[in-house]
Structure formats: structure tokens, C-alpha cells
Amino acid sequence: MEKGIIAIAAALVLTLTAIATAIAQGITASRAMDAIARQPEAAGGIRGALVIALALMEALTIYGMLVAFMLVGKI
Amino acid sequence: MEHTNVLFSIGPLQVTSTVVSMWGIILVLTLLSYLATRKLKDVPGPLQNLAEMAVEKLQSFFADSLGVKHMRKYFPIFATFFIFIIVSNYSGLLPGVGHLKGMAQPTASLSVTAGLGVVAFFTTHIIGVRERGLKRYAVSFAKPLYLCVLMLPLNLIEQFIRPMSLALRLYGNMYGEETVTEQLYEIFPIGAPLIMQVLSLLFCLLQALVFTMLLSIYVSEAVEEEE
Numbered sequence: 001m002e003k004g005i006i007a008i009a010a011a012l013v014l015t016l017t018a019i020a021t022a023i024a025q026g027i028t029a030s031r032a033m034d035a036i037a038r039q040p041e042a043a044g045g046i047r048g049a050l051v052i053a054l055a056l057m058e059a060l061t062i063y064g065m066l067v068a069f070m071l072v073g074k075i
Numbered sequence: 076m077e078h079t080n081v082l083f084s085i086g087p088l089q090v091t092s093t094v095v096s097m098w099g100i101i102l103v104l105t106l107l108s109y110l111a112t113r114k115l116k117d118v119p120g121p122l123q124n125l126a127e128m129a130v131e132k133l134q135s136f137f138a139d140s141l142g143v144k145h146m147r148k149y150f151p152i153f154a155t156f157f158i159f160i161i162v163s164n165y166s167g168l169l170p171g172v173g174h175l176k177g178m179a180q181p182t183a184s185l186s187v188t189a190g191l192g193v194v195a196f197f198t199t200h201i202i203g204v205r206e207r208g209l210k211r212y213a214v215s216f217a218k219p220l221y222l223c224v225l226m227l228p229l230n231l232i233e234q235f236i237r238p239m240s241l242a243l244r245l246y247g248n249m250y251g252e253e254t255v256t257e258q259l260y261e262i263f264p265i266g267a268p269l270i271m272q273v274l275s276l277l278f279c280l281l282q283a284l285v286f287t288m289l290l291s292i293y294v295s296e297a298v299e300e301e302e
Binding site: 048051052055058059062063065066069 | 284288292
């Protein structure tokens with residue numbers, strides 16, 4: 001019983017963080033593409049900012065994944 | 076995969092595979108840069124050409140976020156960060172790394188990335204103090220002054236969270252990649268891990284870029300004069 005709950009918790013941590021991050025990254029990427037389409041000359045700067053923003057969001061999923069690994073280790 | 080496999084110990088110091096492979100990477104890099112700069116010529120040979128190209132690319136990359144003046148002054152430390160991280164990341168793709176004794180991907184160990192984070196922390200603040208003077212740099216954390224009671228603790232906490240998030244991001248990505256590859260290998264040994272390894276060709280470069288880009292943004296924030 002205990003183990004089952006831990007396993008579900010580990011799965012939930014990863015899925016919930018992944019869902020949230022996917023939504024956020026999707027919005028960011030689509031806006032960046034809009035911006036590039038509207039103003040192709042600024043593509044370089046936009047790409048740099050995009051990578052940074054995506055990495056900062058990515059970090060949240062990574063934290064979730066670390067927690068999930070820790071939980072899996074406890075089973 | 077194992078981060079605690081101690082090879083041998085010198086007194087109280089335990090030497091792990093990660094440490095050994097880090098020294099291996101350092102030796103290889105030293106040898107390469109020695110060979111590339113041994114006989115500098117006007118018409119470069121292949122190795123010198125490669126090194127010049129790498130330095131030029133890195134310079135233009137850091138000049139974007141730091142500005143040319145500060146980039147020239149502090150280029151060595153940023154380039155060192157980048158080259159060390161990217162070579163460590165790609166070392167995880169060599170056959171046998173993680174399974175053989177004495178070979179482990181350095182950046183997939185939290186101790187290494189935490190060390191890099193600590194160095195990044197001190198780099199930011201030492202450069203900040205050097206460029207702006209201790210007093211003005213310290214005051215910059217309390218700006219705007221009419222909100223200093225509110226802003227000071229927030230800014231200080233942020234300064235300590237930054238190296239932590241740098242370290243955790245790099246570690247999490249590299250360790251996660253390794254684990255996923257291993258899981259895929261267990262599901263289907265032939266071909267399946269290749270999917271993740273091709274992806275990690277991209278991710279290794281991206282993580283090295285993100286680490287150094289964030290560091291250079293932090294430094295440029297510490298250096299710039301706010302009005």
C-alpha cells in the first residue's frame with residue numbers, strides 16, 4: 001500500500017510539472033515565432049531570449065523529475 | 076551511473092570515478108590547447124584553425140550579453156566554463172562511460188555541478204565588486220532605496236538561489252538523460268537508446284550554452300550601472 005502511494009506520487013510529480021511546463025513553453029515558443037515572423041531582422045536576439053526563457057521553464061520540470069527519482073528510490 | 080563508487084582513497088579523501096574522469100578531461104584539454112598553440116603561424120594548420128574558430132565564436136557569443144569591453148577583460152573564465160562543461164557533457168556519450176571503473180560523466184554528478192555553481196557565484200560577485208567598488212555594489216542590492224526593507228532580503232535570497240538553480244539544472248538534465256538512456260536500454264537493448272543519444276547530442280550543447288549564457292547575464296547585471 002505504502003509503495004503504491006509512493007509510486008503514484010512519483011508519477012504525479014512528473015506528469016503535473018510536465019503538463020504545466022509544456023503549456024508555458026508552447027505559449028512562449030509560439031509568441032517567439034510570431035515575433036520572428038513579424039520582424040525577421042530581430043531573429044537573433046529573439047532566439048537568444050527564447051532559449052533562456054525555455055531553459056528557465058525547463059528547470060521546473062527537472063526539479064520535478066529529481067523529486068520523482070528520489071521518490072522512486074524510496075520504493 | 077554510480078556516483079559513490081570510490082576507486083581509492085588518499086587519507087580521508089575518497090577518489091571517485093568522477094574525479095578521475097575530470098582529471099582526464101583536464102589533461103586532454105590541456106594537451107589539445109598546448110598542441111594548438113605550440114607553433115602559431117600566420118597561415119594556421121588544422122588544429123590552430125579550429126582553436127581560432129572556437130575562440131572567435133565564443134567571443135562573439137559572450138560579447139552579445141556582456142558587451143565587448145567586459146567580454147575582453149573576463150573572457151578566459153567564461154570560455155573555461157563553457158569548454159569544460161561541453162566537453163564533460165559530451166564525454167557521457169563515449170562508450171563505456173558510467174559502466175567502467177574510472178569513467179563517469181562529471182556533470183551527471185551533483186557535487187561537480189554544485190562546485191561549478193559555487194565558482195559561478197564567486198565569479199559574479201568578485202567581478203561586480205571589482206568593477207563598481209564594494210560600497211556601490213553592496214548598495215545596488217537595496218535599490219530602489221525607498222523600498223530597501225522589501226528589496227534587500229529578496230535580492231539576497233535571489234543571489235543564493237541562482238547558483239543552486241544553475242547547479243540543479245545542469246545536474247538534472249545530464250543525470251536524467253543518463254537514466255532515460257539506461258531505461259531505454261533495459262526495454263530494448265538494440266537501437267532504442269540511440270533515440271535518446273541523438274537527442275542528447277543537442278541537449279549537451281544546449282545545457283552548456285544555457286549555463287554560460289545565464290552566468291554572463293548575471294555578470295552583466297552585476298557590472299552594469301543602473302540609473
